Amino acid sequence: MTDGAHRARSRRILGFAARQLVQLWWYELVLPKIGLSSVADRTRERRMRRLAERFRTLAVELGGLMIKVGQFLSSRLDVLPPEITSELEGLQDEVPPVPFPAIRELAEAELGSPLDRVYAWFDEAPVAAASLGQAHRARLSPVDAEETGLDEVVVKVQRPGIEQIVGVDLAALRRIAGWLRRVRVVSEHVDAPALVEEFAQTSLEEIDYLHEAQNAERFAESFAGDPRVDAPAVVWERTTRRVLTLEDVTAIKINDVEALRAAGIPPAEVARVFAEVMFDQVFTHAFVHADPHPGNIFVTPLADGDDGARELGERGIPWRLTFVDFGMMAEVPAELRAGLRMLVIAVAGRDGRAMIEAAHEIGVLMPSADTAELERALTQLFERFGGMGFAQLKQVDPREFRDFGVEFGDVVRSLPLQLPEHLLLLIRAMALTSGMCSGLDPEFNVWDAVEPYASQLLQEEGGNLVEDLTGQALSSARLLWGMPQRVDALITKADQGRMSFDTSRLERRLDRVEGVARRVVSAVLFAALLIGGALLTASNPALGTTLVALSVLPLLHALFAGVVGRIRRR
Template sequence: MTQYPSVAPDHKLGSTTLTRYDAKAIAKHYRWRPWQSLWRAFTIIWLFGWFSFKLWLDSKREEEPETRARRANELREILTRLGPTFIKVGQALSTRPDLIRPDFLEELIKLQDQLPSFDNEIAFAIIEKDLGRPVDDIYQEISPHPVAAASLAQVYRARLYSGEEVAVKVQRPKLLPLLTLDLYLMRLGASLFAPYLPLNLGHDLTLIVDEFGTKLFEEIDYINEGRNAEKFAANFRDDPTVKVPAIYWEYTSHRLLTLEWIQGYKLNELDRIRAAGLDPDKIIEIGVTTGLRQLLEHGFFHADPHPGNLFATFDGRMAYIDFGMMDQLDNTTKETIASSVVQLINQDYQTLAKDFVELGFLAPKTDIRPIIPALEKVLGKAVGESVGDFNFKTITDEFSALMYEYPFRVPAKFALIIRSLVTQEGLALSLNPDFKIVEISYPYVSRRLLTAETPELRRKLLEVLFKDGKFQWHRLENMLAIAQADNQFDILPTAQMGFQYLMSEEGAEIRRMILLALTEDDRLHTEEVQRLWALLKDEFQPQKLLGAAWSNLRQFSGKRLTAVLPSFAQSRS
């Protein structure tokens, strides 16, 4: 069992020690220090106001390339000057080439690891204080200057006396006052100005700020980050395409993290990736698939997947190196998200509206009837005539119009999910401007639903396949055809699992529904069955089929067969 360091984090806010985000304690602190919050608010308004005025002046005259470059540099400098909170906003924007003009994008990318560093003496003093010995006694060698500086920390390259090459992540000093003041102002602004924003979010904006604050406090606790890394590695231990660095706990504290050094290329270094003989499209596929697995299988997902945190290794794997901002989903949420994707592609807006209620985007007692036509109008346009036209950024933009007119809200947890998805799609677009997330995600989601490993997922599959009591043959055909595009999908184990479920007590209702579906409308649906067989017959090779049948027969006792037969008979009576 891992022995985690026990040194308490140095989270002092005045006379209060904060070990986790506490909005009330932060508000109480700054309420008695109005000069601090007023000056900070004035600084933010002045910097962005003056910048916006200069952009307005530029729009009134013909812009020169030098002017555009100067404005992009000014924006990066403003975000850097305002500190960690605003740097993180810039990092998120740097992954959206479809949102940010190229000259701004080029500057914002520098916020991922090209930030001003703090003094080496301060960094080494933190190392020595937390580990209790001189730096020269800890590391055989360490870079004389940081190799990267991020919003919350800077990183050194070092070698342990045992020979391992490591990254040493040292937190910026006096970080807490900067973060808490910005969080206080953001929360105050959210409560004051939410009713005037062009989105119907209401009080939930403060919940989103609170969620962000909670995650930010978790992110500055490196013991928590180390635990997250080990949990993430355990989730992907059987996936040869994912690399997670090992944590060296003996050299780690709440302000200091020592982890395995990763050799590779940042995902925005497209030329270097290609020069190394790696396929960018394959890297995209790994990134999107692992992102979906985080959300829909493990429920434990990386909420900050910007290019500074993701690498393509020399052997073509995807390496994650930062686990400060993570979140956990329950099973019901995971399965409902999967269902929502399928309902959206199938353009079943009635069921999609029900999923929105289940996810918390609509209150439980909301009358969804007037919302369904609006969903069809707005989301139908976003999806387009084919699934290949699907774009998550387009969906979020079109959805904003609905939130203004109808009682939609953004649950606090989904702020991080949306950020993660938009960031991943933007990252993929930087590698391939023609990338369509649905080409990878929909086959994966279809496979997840068809395998239906949990009761919640089986319930969602039934909701997809049965509508108004009728079996949707075309949906099953589409899901099977699309799932077959996923190289990891094998129909035989799926069919075997489905047979076992069908013959179980839990499958009694589905047996009845299938028999009714085969004979609904007073005809035998042999045509639909033949189409399914034509789609799948190549998968059912005789040897594999006999092996699966024998396995099922051994598991299926005569006693269970006796119990099942009456339910088949009753379904036709």
């Protein structure tokens, strides 16, 4: 693509954004100021839908990063109305393939040798063509096959000129973000420049195939020894920043229900295992495949001699999930994982207030947010739809569902929300997971998938609570039990300084404070032992019962120590 073509592309993107901003300014700012807000309200849904349709057309025509922008925006339910997100969510990352001569030229330049020398066979027809690159099947040369132990491979080749196109698109997006920062109705809800930078980082990593290869190996190491999951091996000798050679692991697409049944594999079981594996990535490995669409996940039937077939055979026909395409991965930092643990426990308990606290912990809700309406909406959500599976939700009156969705969406978008770094890709991954599982099993209930993790997290939280309370109590006890020596030292210093005031009243008061403090320590110890015992009774009855029994001792001290002290003073 020439410099002139790049400039024309940039002008087209900026021109589209400028027209939409002028329309936004007119309808959302000018008309309400002159008393015509009813006109803006009445036409908003239609305008939003037309905006999404025009952007979708632009994205398909331009390709490149614009398709990724559409997919990125489709998951921004926090700041965009459903008229836009629903139109963009079906935007597919598929474009016409690049002619093979251009692919051959780029691949040979990267690998430093003609393709017919590097590979024993290379299919000119692509397996898949996307906006950033395309994939071809190939066969390794005999030498490479002997060294790697692989034969059939898939070779991903970057689209020629895509780096320049990505640079042009990101420059345009950064300029548009600067405009949006000056629009109050937008800046109150989203930090557009930060959003663009997050998107830019993800996009630049996705076109670096060395980064993807490292992700593939890290993902495989995370599930090493887990017979449920597999990932393709990387052929590093035939991998560069713009060419990636992977083991060919093509099998049954995860959403091919008919093929699964023909292979004797129950789709509902696939949905259950898939949900388990995705939650494991979030809460155990903290490294999540953020693009789990049907083209990136296969169900691989196993022969009797394959590794893991014995363990997996207990559930019927042995099979495993095979993930591919690791260009888009989500990291889950420790602080985000802690907030997500709170959120899972709140969802399992149908606790709206706890969900709001978790949202604050994660950083989604700003501290100044008035969450009274949100708490009310969440309570209604759990009361009406909590525990329903996909099939049950389909039986709800569509008008009720639509009205509740509009009201709930309005409440959410009225709040000062900002998805922190790392969370956007995680939401995308979980949304795709939920949709995939519901497609495989209409009876799939996301609550059922969450509850085992919630139970485990509750047990862990219970153990942490006992440790924290016990630690605090012991720390307080050490401090308070050492108070008499400190008081004695203080009195001694006062005596040595020949201070004339009488310390007897001070001593009596300190004795009383000391007594009260020791009773407080006993009360804390009682609460810690009682709560810890109650939480551990289900998983460890013996330890739980012992802790509950021991809690009686500090309780007796807390209740009667004061009485005994008063009797002694009399």
